[in-house]
Amino acid sequence: MLSTAAKPVVHFKQKKIRKRSRLNPLLPLFGLLWLLFSFYPVFYMLITSLRSQAGFLLGVPWLPSAHPTFENYLTVLQNDFQKYFLNSVIVSVVTVFLIVFVSVSSAYVIVRTKTKTVRFIFNVFLVGLAIPIQAAIIPIYVLIGKLGVYNTLLGLILPSVAFGIPLTVLILVNFIRDIPNELYESMALEGITDFGMLKSLVIPLTKPALMSVAIYNFVQVWNNFLFPLVLTQTPDVRVMPLAVVSYQGEFTINVPVLLAAVVLSALPLILAYVFGRRYLLKGLTAGFSK
């Protein structure tokens, strides 16, 4: 009796799978075509960055060079690349650390405090989500000048932190809300302070969320172009996206060198994708698909 009852279920499942793979034969075709359109330009970037200048001018542009060379990468590395790269690392790491640190403490306070003031503060952060960087850039430029940090890495870090806060707080509030009240209460019985709760309860329990927002903000800050463009001037404080544009001025005709710089400029994100794809994906979509 049992076995006969189980059979139709199995049968039904098989039928379902067959049906689903048969539907929309056009969809897989579209999927393959998209592979060409989405990945080929990246592939072109890579194969061109491995060409010699002569190979670029004379070779078949859509095929990899028969004699790939790393010379372009060496050329880029000899042109202050490490300095720009280091500037980007400093700005991104410090900014991300500050964003996550101040956001997680505020998110904790927002979740745990039930006063009108805190409710209002949270709403102000929510409004902040809608502020485009472009709309505030003129006063920021003036302010950074007045504070005497124009053309410094600090001058890039300060506004970058501010613009990372709203979304980060929102996402972390959503996660901290899921921590059961009993945990706080039992810790409160032991006389643990708010600082203690943050350190030994909230931060350990929200680690995956903290990782996600850290990665999300890292990508944003690393790729930010407008702040460096407006708030810095000299090569000693140049960061990656701006460096790539400045290489364009320097190597106008030498496209392979330029594309090598482009590839190098995305190196941390490419490495993160290759080794920690899952985290990067989560980080990039943090808050949008929860």
Added chain:
Amino acid sequence: MKEQLNWQRIVMITPAIAFFIIFALGPMVMAGYFSFLDWNGVAVPKFTGFSNWINVFTDKFAGMSMLLTLKMMILTWVIQTPISLLLGVFLAGKQRYRSILGVFYFFPLLFSSAAIGITWSYILNPNFGLVNSLFHALGLSSLAKDWIGNPQLALYTIAVVIAWQFIPFHTLLYQAGTRQIPDAIYEAAEIDGATGIKKFFHITLPQLKYTITTSSLLMLTGSLTYFDLVYVMTGGGPGNATMILPMYMYKTAFMDQRMGYGSVLAIILAVIGILLSLVMLKITGFNKMESQMEGV
């Protein structure tokens, strides 16, 4: 007592508020004040009342850049939405080859807009670029164009490059959204004899309603900030063919050094962004979105 603000909590929340008010919210408000000034950023600012605001209405470039922004907004939405929707549904399937394709789809998101702008301006170069070389090799020379140098084409070309960059992100959203649709709904529909296309239009699409809203909201507000790519690829040109509002604002404030007038454009930009967010939130509502998730 536990739910009240104490000094520890004040210490914990103050840094975020300080950063946010000084470097984000404050500047937004200051932009309002700046919009009444005639100021080059260096000399003593001159208060001119509403003259900047009146000028916006008579400035044909401002009107044009708003139209171009609107055009860009619609174009990028129209290109991105159907493609990322289909790709997201496609990638939500469990076959291994689909997840492998997904890995490659994602790459454009790893590069900064500046890097992408540079790369594409070479891919689209009229003389030695990849696109035109391919057309020539295929015997389709008539399709070879000056993609970014031609004022009739430049805006469309940039919209395509923007779509290329951001479709992977929206695909992720749609993929996650599709995966959250309960299998039971499909099974019920299959018993009723629904076929592939019917299932897509009667189940998948309605179930993705909230994902479509989220993704569209991000696309539309995002299109107000497409600055990097335009700056790198065309600088607003040829002529003014790609002078969208953020680009025009940058040009006015930082190249022509008209900080006051630039601030008017910046405020218009912010107001459009905030209005868009409010309208979209009104249509859907984040609360509704949450309760829908709970139902699943």
